[in-house]
Amino acid sequence: MGQITLQGVAKRFGEVEVIPPLDLTIEDGEFVVFVGPSGCGKSTLLRLIAGLEDVSGGRILIDGKDATDASPAKRGLAMVFQSYALYPHMSVRKNIAFPMKMAGMPKPEQDRRIEAAAKALNLTSYLDRRPGQLSGGQRQRVAIGRAIVREPSAFLFDEPLSNLDAALRVGMRLEISELHNRLKTTMIYVTHDQVEAMTMADKIVVLQAGRIEQVGSPLDLYHAPKNVFVAGFIGSPRMNLFTGAVAADYGAQTIGVRPEHIRISATTGKWQGRVGVSEHLGSDSFFYVEGTGLAETVTVRSGGEVGLRHGDTVWLTPDEGKIHKFDTNGDRI
Amino acid sequence: MARAVTRNARIGWTIAAWAVALLIFFPILYTIITSLKSEQEAIAGFDLIPSFTLESYQTVQSQNNYWRPFMNSVILSVGSTLLALVVAIPAAWAMAFSPTKRTKDILMWMLSTKMMPAVAVLVPIYLIFLRTGLMDTRIGLTILLMLINLPIVVWMLYTYFREIPGEILEAARMDGASLRDEILYVLTPMAIPGIASTLLLNIILAWNEAFWTIQLTTTKAAPLSAFIASFSSPQGLFWAKLSAASVMAIAPILVLGWFSQKQLVRGLTFGAVK
Numbered sequence: 001m002g003q004i005t006l007q008g009v010a011k012r013f014g015e016v017e018v019i020p021p022l023d024l025t026i027e028d029g030e031f032v033v034f035v036g037p038s039g040c041g042k043s044t045l046l047r048l049i050a051g052l053e054d055v056s057g058g059r060i061l062i063d064g065k066d067a068t069d070a071s072p073a074k075r076g077l078a079m080v081f082q083s084y085a086l087y088p089h090m091s092v093r094k095n096i097a098f099p100m101k102m103a104g105m106p107k108p109e110q111d112r113r114i115e116a117a118a119k120a121l122n123l124t125s126y127l128d129r130r131p132g133q134l135s136g137g138q139r140q141r142v143a144i145g146r147a148i149v150r151e152p153s154a155f156l157f158d159e160p161l162s163n164l165d166a167a168l169r170v171g172m173r174l175e176i177s178e179l180h181n182r183l184k185t186t187m188i189y190v191t192h193d194q195v196e197a198m199t200m201a202d203k204i205v206v207l208q209a210g211r212i213e214q215v216g217s218p219l220d221l222y223h224a225p226k227n228v229f230v231a232g233f234i235g236s237p238r239m240n241l242f243t244g245a246v247a248a249d250y251g252a253q254t255i256g257v258r259p260e261h262i263r264i265s266a267t268t269g270k271w272q273g274r275v276g277v278s279e280h281l282g283s284d285s286f287f288y289v290e291g292t293g294l295a296e297t298v299t300v301r302s303g304g305e306v307g308l309r310h311g312d313t314v315w316l317t318p319d320e321g322k323i324h325k326f327d328t329n330g331d332r333i
Numbered sequence: 334m335a336r337a338v339t340r341n342a343r344i345g346w347t348i349a350a351w352a353v354a355l356l357i358f359f360p361i362l363y364t365i366i367t368s369l370k371s372e373q374e375a376i377a378g379f380d381l382i383p384s385f386t387l388e389s390y391q392t393v394q395s396q397n398n399y400w401r402p403f404m405n406s407v408i409l410s411v412g413s414t415l416l417a418l419v420v421a422i423p424a425a426w427a428m429a430f431s432p433t434k435r436t437k438d439i440l441m442w443m444l445s446t447k448m449m450p451a452v453a454v455l456v457p458i459y460l461i462f463l464r465t466g467l468m469d470t471r472i473g474l475t476i477l478l479m480l481i482n483l484p485i486v487v488w489m490l491y492t493y494f495r496e497i498p499g500e501i502l503e504a505a506r507m508d509g510a511s512l513r514d515e516i517l518y519v520l521t522p523m524a525i526p527g528i529a530s531t532l533l534l535n536i537i538l539a540w541n542e543a544f545w546t547i548q549l550t551t552t553k554a555a556p557l558s559a560f561i562a563s564f565s566s567p568q569g570l571f572w573a574k575l576s577a578a579s580v581m582a583i584a585p586i587l588v589l590g591w592f593s594q595k596q597l598v599r600g601l602t603f604g605a606v607k
Contacts (some may be wrong), residue, residue: 073506073507086504
């Protein structure tokens with residue numbers, strides 16, 4: 001079991017309110033990602049759930065039981081830190097054994113779980129090494145190993161992949177997703193990388209300035225962002241947002257069109273512009289179109305290879321059904 | 334290095350480095366040389382070649398028992414250091430891992446006490462020692478030396494503990510460690526190099542302390558610093574004997590310092606470079 005409920009949870013550091021009271025329910029077995037720009041309070045929220053910070057108000061329930069004042073050790077949660085936070089003076093085996101030793105688990109059971117975790121995480125041949133002798137990816141796996149042997153009711157990940165290089169990050173992302181499929185344990189994952197959020201989450205919680213902007217599945221957020229912030233934050237490259245006359249034509253303060261929902265043509269279309277930078281990836285082409293009068297640049301994504309070059313005059317046509325409209329408060333119309 | 338260093342430049346620098354090193358070491362070297370002279374040679378004037386007589390060492394040992402002040406030095410320096418660690422470890426721990434707005438001020442205030450000239454408090458401390466019967470006692474001096482060096486010990490340990498990432502302690506807490514487990518299994522093993530170099534440095538500082546040990550002792554608790562001083566006044570100036578006594582006083586700490594060089598350098602430069 002691993003259902004976590006936040007009721008009016010708030011956090012202040014002195015006079016500064018970093019998290020205004022918020023409510024959130026994380027269902028058992030869900031993979032929930034907290035995403036937002038840096039300083040939005042996502043890590044603080046995770047640390048409140050972990051018990052590493054005290055709440056300034058509200059209640060935290062774990063499996064229906066009030067855990068607001070419980071120590072981190074009593075909450076039955078395991079955490080994987082951005083810096084891995086391995087014990088440098090202990091071997092990999094001892095690192096993984098540490099939580100079980102603290103729990104007073106019998107030695108044979110400890111050994112059995114260490115072997116199983118090491119096998120699952122490809123760490124068997126490194127068990128007697130110190131963390132300092134491992135690569136970043138291996139260290140991260142040890143940190144995950146240390147978390148899974150406890151069989152916690154939920155895993156908390158605090159930007160676990162930010163210290164890894166790009167190739168390794170993709171690999172570890174898959175490993176964590178596979179781990180979730182296999183264990184079916186609740187996971188809460190904090191990241192500022194919206195690609196990680198979109199690819200891993202069952203449910204994304206978008207945060208800004210400590211407030212929840214939207215909660216939903218990755219595709220909910222993609223297709224129906226609740227406000228301008230979520231619209232701009234989710235999706236890569238980011239959504240084009242236009243204000244002024246063109247928005248007024250649609251009866252909105254702001255309209256948004258994703259780069260993949262604009263057709264680009266050398267002959268006809270709705271908005272005229274000029275190709276600035278273009279990126280050709282083979283599978284996709286990205287054009288940054290200037291001089292449309294709508295915004296400084298308009299990003300357009302086109303499938304396959306398109307024979308347009310820098311300086312070419314082009315015409316852009318939005319897919320009318322996929323235009324997002326927002327009112328003066330930035331909320332979706 | 335990108336620039337090629339010519340052979341001549343390297344030789345020049347080597348000579349310069351040795352010259353500076355010799356200059357710094359010279360007073361100690363001359364003390365050793367003088368201690369190996371007879372008294373007549375010693376007062377005769379500047380001479381780098383002694384007659385290699387051990388006469389002064391024998392006189393020093395037979396007239397004034399060396400072992401008593403030596404044992405006092407050991408007891409005072411080790412005792413005051415251990416006492417300082419007992420007080421400083423929890424203090425540094427608290428300041429490093431749960432700092433408040435005032436932590437920096439407290440650290441500065443503690444260090445500022447080291448900036449005060451010792452003579453300024455000589456009279457009150459002398460009177461306190463006199464009235465409480467602590468004069469010329471090991472216990473009194475041990476406590477005093479502990480208090481004198483405490484700011485440095487706290488400061489050093491604080492710097493060390495600050496280098497231990499807080500996330501590791503948080504990980505231990507998440508892993509179910511109690512405060513006791515956290516200190517015993519995670520913090521202490523990680524801080525041992527820091528504690529060790531602090532211990533070494535403080536022993537050296539306490540061993541070399543001469544102002545208070547000379548002022549507040551006569552015979553019973555007098556350590557080696559007072560032992561050296563006793564050769565300078567009552568018997569007139571006997572350079573060779575004074576030098577022999579000095580060599581015997583600095584020899585133990587020189588040996589200790591030599592063998593723990595690595596540890597000391599690491600301790601003193603810790604945190605300066607990553």
